[in-house]
Amino acid sequence: xxxxxxxxxxxxxxxxxxxxxxxKQWNQQPAKQTENYxxxxxxxxxxxxxxxxxxxxxIAEKDKVKWLFRKDGCMHCTNAACVKVCPSGALHYTDFxxxxxxxxxxxxxxxxxxxxxxxxxxxxxxxxxxxxCDLCLSRIEAxxxxxxxxxxxxxxxxxxxxxxxxKKAYARAKxxxxxxxxxxxxxxxxxxxxxxxxxxxxxxxxxxxxxxxPFSVIVWKDMLKPLSLLAAGGxxxxxxxxxxxxxxxxxxxxxxxxxxxx
Amino acid sequence: xxxxxxxxTDGFERIVHWSLALSCIALCITGLxxxxxxxxxxGDMMGGLKSLKYVHNFTGVFFGVALxxxxxxxxxxxxxxxxxxxxxxxxxxxxxxxxxxxxPEVGKYNPGQKMFFLAxxxxxxxxxxxxxxxxxxxxxPPTIVRxxxxxxxxxxVVIFAFFFVHLYLGTIGSPGSLDAMLTGxxxxxxxxxxxxxxxxxxxxxxxLVVYGEEKPSxxxxx
Numbered sequence: 001x002x003x004x005x006x007x008x009x010x011x012x013x014x015x016x017x018x019x020x021x022x023x024k025q026w027n028q029q030p031a032k033q034t035e036n037y038x039x040x041x042x043x044x045x046x047x048x049x050x051x052x053x054x055x056x057x058x059i060a061e062k063d064k065v066k067w068l069f070r071k072d073g074c075m076h077c078t079n080a081a082c083v084k085v086c087p088s089g090a091l092h093y094t095d096f097x098x099x100x101x102x103x104x105x106x107x108x109x110x111x112x113x114x115x116x117x118x119x120x121x122x123x124x125x126x127x128x129x130x131x132x133c134d135l136c137l138s139r140i141e142a143x144x145x146x147x148x149x150x151x152x153x154x155x156x157x158x159x160x161x162x163x164x165x166x167k168k169a170y171a172r173a174k175x176x177x178x179x180x181x182x183x184x185x186x187x188x189x190x191x192x193x194x195x196x197x198x199x200x201x202x203x204x205x206x207x208x209x210x211x212x213x214p215f216s217v218i219v220w221k222d223m224l225k226p227l228s229l230l231a232a233g234g235x236x237x238x239x240x241x242x243x244x245x246x247x248x249x250x251x252x253x254x255x256x257x258x259x260x261x262x
Numbered sequence: 263x264x265x266x267x268x269x270x271t272d273g274f275e276r277i278v279h280w281s282l283a284l285s286c287i288a289l290c291i292t293g294l295x296x297x298x299x300x301x302x303x304x305g306d307m308m309g310g311l312k313s314l315k316y317v318h319n320f321t322g323v324f325f326g327v328a329l330x331x332x333x334x335x336x337x338x339x340x341x342x343x344x345x346x347x348x349x350x351x352x353x354x355x356x357x358x359x360x361x362x363x364x365x366p367e368v369g370k371y372n373p374g375q376k377m378f379f380l381a382x383x384x385x386x387x388x389x390x391x392x393x394x395x396x397x398x399x400x401x402x403p404p405t406i407v408r409x410x411x412x413x414x415x416x417x418x419v420v421i422f423a424f425f426f427v428h429l430y431l432g433t434i435g436s437p438g439s440l441d442a443m444l445t446g447x448x449x450x451x452x453x454x455x456x457x458x459x460x461x462x463x464x465x466x467x468x469x470l471v472v473y474g475e476e477k478p479s480x481x482x483x484x
Contacts (some may be wrong), residue, residue: 019388085411086309087296109296110399114407123400128312216408224415227298231423239430245360249436251451 003097024149048124078189082112265474
């Protein structure tokens with residue numbers, strides 16, 4: 001099956017949050033009590049039942065204020081740190097190249113929470129499981145576009161085949177000019193959610209400049225994990241060889257011990 | 263028990279040893295169940311992988327308590343090298359790996375056993391502390407928690423490998439040794455071969471407990 005990608009063109013986003021609402025509706029997620037902390041961003045962060053969120057930012061320039069809206073959510077990495085660390089296979093790749101969650105398998109170990117370079121998976125204390133966007137797997141399997149893309153009134157969120165979306169993103173970034181750039185296709189093996197950003201990536205809140213699978217995850221899963229079996233296997237083989245070649249350390253037989261070489 | 267056997271360990275030592283050993287094995291098995299998806303089935307007998315997680319975590323608490331008593335009980339005897347004889351022993355690997363005419367006489371613990379003790383004590387503490395932080399990862403910054411997973415995995419590499427060394431040398435690799443941790447009574451011949459200096463020390467200090475003979479004043483660790 002062809003890999004699919006969601007393109008988020010922040011230059012077209014008006015911050016209406018239709019996507020946020022559509023996500024809640026399709027995934028049947030209730031709202032949580034929230035608080036006003038002096039910004040339009042609401043709720044303050046992604047939550048176990050808020051899988052996408054428009055991040056609002058005000059950037060003060062000389063004589064005006066610039067607004068930035070960025071739809072945050074799972075990036076659906078090709079090399080996903082969360083899938084790498086998940087002990088139960090709850091987090092897994094789909095045929096579309098996206099990363100889905102089988103909640104019945106989740107054991108609430110939260111290993112993905114600290115592994116994700118984008119800090120996406122959120123833990124729910126009540127169910128003792130983690131939750132995140134699955135790019136509307138139930139919809140894309142039925143040949144529908146994700147709920148957020150369906151709800152977006154300005155065309156800021158579009159969905160389609162990976163290569164076509166990347167091509168479209170670069171064409172749009174070129175059209176915008178200036179600092180406009182494409183974010184997502186160049187790291188963690190290429191994400192299945194890509195952005196056309198109007199500013200350099202580091203300008204945006206909660207958006208890592210050069211995200212990667214954490215080095216600690218690579219040491220842990222690609223080095224120490226196989227080494228643990230190798231080392232134990234080596235010891236077992238060594239013990240066997242020791243037994244058949246050198247032999248066990250036996251006490252001297254009674255009577256002969258006094259004449260021993262001590 | 264047979265007449266003439268010598269007491270190598272007391273009941274307290276054996277209970278602490280087996281509390282640590284059995285919880286360690288349980289932790290290795292349940293840990294493997296989470297480390298390898300192909301071993302997820304280990305969780306089935308516990309009612310699922312989520313239950314296995316809790317078995318692992320609470321066994322870890324038990325392990326921590328056992329480790330505390332282990333270290334308190336043995337660190338003086340097994341945690342400190344006595345130079346230069348221990349260095350000499352290490353140079354010839356105690357005669358375990360190649361033929362050595364007269365390996366240095368060892369006391370209650372040989373340097374190999376001391377290294378094993380130090381590895382278990384050191385990495386055991388690391389396993390307990392990192393495991394505790396991995397249990398509540400949201401209470402710490404992600405960069406710190408990521409390091410905890412690496413240390414926990416490193417501790418597993420060391421302890422899992424050492425476990426098999428210990429298993430071999432505690433059983434078929436050194437016949438007679440297992441009795442020291444099962445009944446606590448060993449033969450004089452075994453003691454003379456494995457820990458001659460300790461035997462001499464006990465004879466000299468009059469602390470030798472021989473089965474069937476009148477007991478000298480009771481010795482203990484506490």
